Amino acid sequence: MRESDGELAARLAAEAGEILLTVRADAGLSGMALGNLGDKTANDYLCAALAEHRPEDGLLSEERKDTSERLAMLRVWIVDPVDGTREYGEARGDWAVHVGLAIDGVAAVGAVALPGLDGGIVLRSDAPATVPAMADVPRMVVSRTRPAPEAVAVAQQIGAELLPMGSAGAKAMAVVRGDAEIYLHSGGQYEWDNCAPVAVAQAHGLHCSRIDGSPMRYNQEDTYLPDLLICRPEWTERVFAALARI
Structure with missing residues (x-):
């Protein structure tokens, strides 16, 4: 029986995560060299698997030359x-x-694998879970190296606690998992940075949009998609009101 799109996405994300952990354990590398090897290895696997299982579909990957088809x-x-x-x-x-x-x-x-957390986690759009209760003080995830000025300004206005974190997927899934209430980003992303996270977040009942309130659109000729807001619906109006005052 053919896997559903959700099942396929979850399986491939999990298997790519396992491959990446093996590469990290066995390669004897670190830093940029390890990152480059991991990118190539996981990309080769994902592109080949999608070509096998969904040959009729298009593909856009950060690590593959884009084409207009x-x-x-x-x-x-x-x-x-x-x-x-x-x-x-x-x-x-x-x-x-x-x-x-x-x-x-x-x-x-969408499926987002977090291989380095809790023995490996995959959050998926086809199997949404109940989002845990919110904290009394809102928590906003931001880049651990380059917090977006808009996010910092909004956090100050609404009294949010800033939680520095790494990847876009990890930050988005922190809201899905109940570890944060808000993820506001304006520092520049591309479609591959947020397509899967947005699919997962939306399936869990979270608000997802550009920071001007317009919808997220994908498979565009220009893949630059620089900003987004993923948050608990209870905070949406207050975040947009704070953005309007900046």
């Missing part, structure tokens, strides 16, 4: 083999594998 396709897989290459190379846990599927420009299916 995908623009005419309704279904396009959008993957990031290692989201958070720096964190992976530093043997941290806050990195991820993204396997997303955009259908007619919408992030419809």
Whole structure:
């Protein structure tokens, strides 16, 4: 029986994560060299697996040369083999594998693997769980190296606690897992950075949009998608009100 899109996304994300852990354990490398090897190894695996199991679909990967053929396709897989290459190379846990599927420009299916956390976790759009209760004081995840000025300003206005973290996928999944309430980013991303996380977050009932409130759109000719807001619905209006005052 053919796997559903959600089952395939989850399996490939998990298997790519296992491959990456093996590479990190066996390669004898660290830093950028390890990150580059991990990117290539996971990308080769994901591209080959999607070509085998979904040959009729398009593919956009951070680590593969983009072509225009995908623009005419309704279904396009959008993957990031290692989201958070720096964190992976530093043997941290806050990195991820993204396997997303955009259908007619919408992030419809996604799986985000967090291989370095709790023995390996995969969060998926086809199997949403109940999001834990919110904290009394809102927590906002931000980049551990380059916190976005807009995020810092919003946090000051709404009294949020800043939680520095690595990859985009790890930050988005912190909101899904109940470890944070808000992820606001404005420092520059591409479609592969947030397609799978947005699909997963939306399936869990979270708000997902650009920071101007417009929808996230995928499989565009220009893959630059620089900003997003993923947050608990209870905080959406207050975050947008704070953004309007900046």
